[in-house]
Amino acid sequence: MIPRVLLRAALRAVPAEWRDNVERDLLEEPFAGPGRRACQALSIGLRLRIARARDLVPAPRNWRITLMREFTRDLTFAVRGAIRRPGYALAIIATLSIGIGANTAIYSVFNWVLFRPIPGASAPSELVTILFQTNSRQGQFFVSYADVADLRDGVPALASIAASVPLKLNISLPRMSDPERADAEMVTANYFGLFGAKPSLGRDFLPQEERPLAGTPPAVISHAWWKRRYGSSPSVLGQTVIVNGHAFTIVGVAPASFQGRSLIVATSVWLPVGAHSQVVPNAGAGLLSDRRTTLFGDAFGRLRPQATLAAAQEQASAVATRTPGFAHRTPGSKNPISPVVYSGIGQNTFARDRLVTIFRLVMGAVGLLLLLACANAANLLLARSLGRRREIAVCQALGASRLRIVRQHLAEGLLLAAAAGTGGLAIATGLTALFDGMRLLSFLPAVHGITPDARVIGFTSAMSIGTGWVFAIVPALASSRVDLNTSLRAGLTISRGGSRLRSALVIMQVAISMLMLVCAGLFARTLSNLRALDLGIRPAGVVSFSADPRGQGYSNARARQYFDAALTRLRAVPQVQSAAFSVTTPYLPGRSEIGFAPPGATTPHDAAVNNVSRGYFATMGIPLLAGRDFTDAESLPTAADRDVAIVSQSMARLLRRDGAAVGSRVVLDYPKGKVLEVIGVVGDVRGRPLTAAPEPWLYRPASESTGGVVHVRTAAPLSDAVALIRRIARELDPALLPYDIEPLSASLDRILAEERLLARLSGVFAAVAALLATVGIYAMMACAVGERLREFGIRAALGAHSVRLLALVLRSSLTATSVGLGLGVAGAFAATRILESRLYGVRPMDPVTIAAGCAALISVAVLASVLPALRAVRVDPVRSLRAE
Amino acid sequence: MRARELLGEVEQLVLLVILRLGEGTYAVPIRHELKRNGVELSRGSVYVTLDRLERKRYVRSWFDGPTPEPGGKARRCFAIERDGIAALRANQKLLRRLHAGTLLGPQS
Numbered sequence: 001m002i003p004r005v006l007l008r009a010a011l012r013a014v015p016a017e018w019r020d021n022v023e024r025d026l027l028e029e030p031f032a033g034p035g036r037r038a039c040q041a042l043s044i045g046l047r048l049r050i051a052r053a054r055d056l057v058p059a060p061r062n063w064r065i066t067l068m069r070e071f072t073r074d075l076t077f078a079v080r081g082a083i084r085r086p087g088y089a090l091a092i093i094a095t096l097s098i099g100i101g102a103n104t105a106i107y108s109v110f111n112w113v114l115f116r117p118i119p120g121a122s123a124p125s126e127l128v129t130i131l132f133q134t135n136s137r138q139g140q141f142f143v144s145y146a147d148v149a150d151l152r153d154g155v156p157a158l159a160s161i162a163a164s165v166p167l168k169l170n171i172s173l174p175r176m177s178d179p180e181r182a183d184a185e186m187v188t189a190n191y192f193g194l195f196g197a198k199p200s201l202g203r204d205f206l207p208q209e210e211r212p213l214a215g216t217p218p219a220v221i222s223h224a225w226w227k228r229r230y231g232s233s234p235s236v237l238g239q240t241v242i243v244n245g246h247a248f249t250i251v252g253v254a255p256a257s258f259q260g261r262s263l264i265v266a267t268s269v270w271l272p273v274g275a276h277s278q279v280v281p282n283a284g285a286g287l288l289s290d291r292r293t294t295l296f297g298d299a300f301g302r303l304r305p306q307a308t309l310a311a312a313q314e315q316a317s318a319v320a321t322r323t324p325g326f327a328h329r330t331p332g333s334k335n336p337i338s339p340v341v342y343s344g345i346g347q348n349t350f351a352r353d354r355l356v357t358i359f360r361l362v363m364g365a366v367g368l369l370l371l372l373a374c375a376n377a378a379n380l381l382l383a384r385s386l387g388r389r390r391e392i393a394v395c396q397a398l399g400a401s402r403l404r405i406v407r408q409h410l411a412e413g414l415l416l417a418a419a420a421g422t423g424g425l426a427i428a429t430g431l432t433a434l435f436d437g438m439r440l441l442s443f444l445p446a447v448h449g450i451t452p453d454a455r456v457i458g459f460t461s462a463m464s465i466g467t468g469w470v471f472a473i474v475p476a477l478a479s480s481r482v483d484l485n486t487s488l489r490a491g492l493t494i495s496r497g498g499s500r501l502r503s504a505l506v507i508m509q510v511a512i513s514m515l516m517l518v519c520a521g522l523f524a525r526t527l528s529n530l531r532a533l534d535l536g537i538r539p540a541g542v543v544s545f546s547a548d549p550r551g552q553g554y555s556n557a558r559a560r561q562y563f564d565a566a567l568t569r570l571r572a573v574p575q576v577q578s579a580a581f582s583v584t585t586p587y588l589p590g591r592s593e594i595g596f597a598p599p600g601a602t603t604p605h606d607a608a609v610n611n612v613s614r615g616y617f618a619t620m621g622i623p624l625l626a627g628r629d630f631t632d633a634e635s636l637p638t639a640a641d642r643d644v645a646i647v648s649q650s651m652a653r654l655l656r657r658d659g660a661a662v663g664s665r666v667v668l669d670y671p672k673g674k675v676l677e678v679i680g681v682v683g684d685v686r687g688r689p690l691t692a693a694p695e696p697w698l699y700r701p702a703s704e705s706t707g708g709v710v711h712v713r714t715a716a717p718l719s720d721a722v723a724l725i726r727r728i729a730r731e732l733d734p735a736l737l738p739y740d741i742e743p744l745s746a747s748l749d750r751i752l753a754e755e756r757l758l759a760r761l762s763g764v765f766a767a768v769a770a771l772l773a774t775v776g777i778y779a780m781m782a783c784a785v786g787e788r789l790r791e792f793g794i795r796a797a798l799g800a801h802s803v804r805l806l807a808l809v810l811r812s813s814l815t816a817t818s819v820g821l822g823l824g825v826a827g828a829f830a831a832t833r834i835l836e837s838r839l840y841g842v843r844p845m846d847p848v849t850i851a852a853g854c855a856a857l858i859s860v861a862v863l864a865s866v867l868p869a870l871r872a873v874r875v876d877p878v879r880s881l882r883a884e
Numbered sequence: 885m886r887a888r889e890l891l892g893e894v895e896q897l898v899l900l901v902i903l904r905l906g907e908g909t910y911a912v913p914i915r916h917e918l919k920r921n922g923v924e925l926s927r928g929s930v931y932v933t934l935d936r937l938e939r940k941r942y943v944r945s946w947f948d949g950p951t952p953e954p955g956g957k958a959r960r961c962f963a964i965e966r967d968g969i970a971a972l973r974a975n976q977k978l979l980r981r982l983h984a985g986t987l988l989g990p991q992s
Contacts, residue, residue: 018931018935018960020957020958021910021911021947021957021958021959021960022911022931023957024956024957024958024959025910025911025912025927025959026927028912029912040927040928043926043927043928044927044928044931046928047928047929047931047932048928048931048932048935051932051935051936052935
C-alpha cells in the first residue's frame, strides 16, 4: 500500500496532462524496489516541468479560454452561495457599500473641482494653462495684453493661445429694474475657438474686437443666462444688455455645456478685451498697448497634434527671453517672471495646492474607512467559510486543489464587492448632495450640481475590484488550509486559528476607529478653539455691504460722494447705532500691505493698511485705547487728506517700546518718505492665518478711497437692515447695485471653511468607523459564543455562575478591544504628527481626546458583546450536554 | 512556411522511432525500440522530448481508452505530423550536405 501512496504523491510533480499517462506507463514496466517507481515518477515530473520552464513555450491548451471558463464557473458558484445565505451576503454588501460609497463621494467631489476636464471643451486633453511664475515656479503674476500677444505669435507648438480675466460685474437688461451681480469674463477674440465651444446661437468674437471699441460693443451670453433672462428666445441676438452702466449688443449665445474657464464658477457673460474701457473704466487707455499695464493672470493654449508640452515650454521661454520687457523683466533681473506651461485647465495654483492637500488628507481618512469595512467583511466571510468547513473539506477530498478553493473564495469576494460597488455609487450620490452649496475653501465659491462622470465610475470599479481581493484573500487562505481529517469528522472542533484571525481583524478595526476618533476629536477641538478666538472685533449686529461706483462709470469725486451720501443717510436712521466705510475688511480677501519705519530707524516693517472713515472702530467694536478717532473733516471722502494715522496696538509697540505711540511719527515706504502723525491707538485684530500673532495695522483716513465696504451697526433684525440698505442704495442710484449684503459674522465665519470641512468630515467618518467596529465586535463575539456554546453548557452544568460566564465573554471582547486601542493610540501618535500644522490650541496627543476616544470604544465594545454574552449565559446545560 | 529550428539529437531519434513504430505508439515501446538499437535513454528524457515535440507540433497525441480495471488510466498515443516529417527531411538534407566531400577516414 505504501508504494502506491508514495507513487501518488510523486505523481503530483508531473504536469496534469501527463500524469495519468506516466502512471500507466510506469505500472507497465518492471521495477526492482517498491520506492523505485515513485522516484521515477518524481524525476519524470521534475524534468518535464524544468524542460517546459526552460523552453517557455506556452502550454498546448489555450489558457485564456480555460481561465475564462473556470472563472465563470467560480462566479456562478458564488452567486448560488450568496443566494443560499442572503443574510451574510447582504451584511457584507452593506458594510462594503458604506466604505466604497464614502470613497466615491469624496472622490467625486474633488473630481468635480479638481480633476475633471473643462466642461464643453472639445479634446480637453490638448488644452494647457500658461501661468506666469518666477524661476522657482512660485506664485502667479499678472502680465500685460502685449505679453500674451507675443506668446501667441511665438509658440508654434500651440495651435492658439487665448486669455481671459474673470470679473464680477453689474448686469441688467434695459427697462428691467433689478440689476444682478454676475460672473463675467473679458476675453481675447479667439477664446471660444480655443475651447472649441461653437456658439449655439449667433457668433463669438471677431479678431478686430480685440482693439478698443466704441459704441455698443458685442457680448456673448451663457446658455443658462439666456434661458433664465430671455426664456431661450431666439430674438435675443441684437438686443442690448447693460454691463456696468454701458450698453452691449448680444451677438451670440454660448453652447449649453460650456460654462467658461472655471470648474466651479459658471460665467454668465463674455466681453471682448476691446471693450475694456467700458468694462473697467479706470484702467487707462493704454491697457492693450502698454507693456507695463497688467491684465491677465494666466493664458490658455491648445497643443498641436504632434507637439509636446516640453516643446511648448521651450518656445514660450524663448519668447520671454528674447522679448525685452516681457512680464516686467528688467535686464539682469535675478528672478524674472517666465511663462510656465501646465497641462489641463483648472483652479489657480494656490487653490489647487490647498485643495490637493485637503484631498489627500480626506482620501487618507476614507481609505482607512474602506480598510475598516474590508476587515469587517473579511470577518463575516471568515465566519461564513468556517461554517462551510465541511463543504470545503469535501471539495478537497474530491480532489479540488488549494488554489481552486482560494480562487473560489476570491470569486465570491469579487461578486460581493461588485454588488457593493453598485450600492456604493448609490450611497455616494446621496452623500455628494450634502456637499452641494458648500464652500471647500474660504475663497472659492460654493460648489453646485456635482455629478459622477466616467472617471468616478472607473474609480469606483477599480476600488471595488481591489476591495474584493483585499477582503477575500485572508478568509480564502485561512479556509483553504483545512485539515481534512478533523473537518470531515462530525465537525465538532473549534478552530483556534479561525478565532485568532477574527480577533486580529477586530483589533485592526478598533485600532483604525480609535485613530479616526482621535483625529476627529482633534479637528473638532481645533475648530471650536478657533471659533472661540477673540478676533478683536465684535461682529454681532453688524451688517456689511459693498458697492463699486467706479465700475459703474462714476468719476472718483462722484464715487466719494456716493459713499459720503450713503453714510449720512444711514446714520440718520434711528435704529442705526453707527455706520462706517472701509476699503477692506480684516480677515477677508483684498487687503494690502505697506512698509513703514519709525523716523530715524533703519529696519522697515510691514503693516496691513486700511483706509477707514470716522466711526469705523466703534462700528466694528475695535476698542480705542489712546488718542482719538478720525474726525469727519479728516475722513469724509470730500475732505482733504491730512497726514494722520491710527495704529493698532502691536504697531504702536513697534513705534515705541512702551506702546504710547500717540504723537509719534511714521515714515512710509510708499509714497517714499511720507510722514504720518499717529493720532490714536486701537486694539489689535488677529493675523492671517487666525492662529498667527496679531499683525500691525495702519489705518488712514478714507478720504481718497473710491470703492470698498460699508459696515452698519444696528439693533434691527437682519431682514430689516438688508431692506434699509437696499432702499437707501436705490434712492442714491437705482442702477448701482449694492452686493454681498450680509452680516459680518457670516462672512467672518467663512474664513473657517476649511477647518469646518475637515472637522465635519472627520466627525462623520469617525462615527461610521465606530459603527463598523461595533458590528465587527458583535460578529466576532456572536461567532465565538456560537462555537463555544457546548463549553458554556458544561461550565454551567459544573456550577459556573452566570456572572462568571458573562465575565468570560466580556473579557475576551475587552481584551481584543484594549489591544486595538493600544495600537490605535500608537497609530494616532504617528498620524497626528502629520496633522500638527492643522491643529490649534490642542496638542497632537491630547489626553482628553484620547481618553474620550477610549471611553467611547470601550462602551461600544461592551454594548456589542452584551447580546452574545447573554446568549452564553442563557444556554441550557441539559440540552447542550445531550447533544454531546 | 515557418522557419524551423534544428532538431535536437534525441528529438531526431524519437521522431524516427515514432515513424518506424507507426501511428498509435507510446512512451514505453519508444524507449524499448531505442534500447534495442543501442541507445539508452532515461524515461524522463523520453517524456520531455515527446512533450516538446508535441508543443512544436511535430507529433500529435490522443488518449486511447482506459484499462478495464477500476480507476484505470488512459494511455497517450503518438503519431508523427507533417511538420515532423518535414523537419526530419530538412535535417537529413543538412547532414548530407555537410557530409558531402568530407572524408571521415577508416573506421577504427
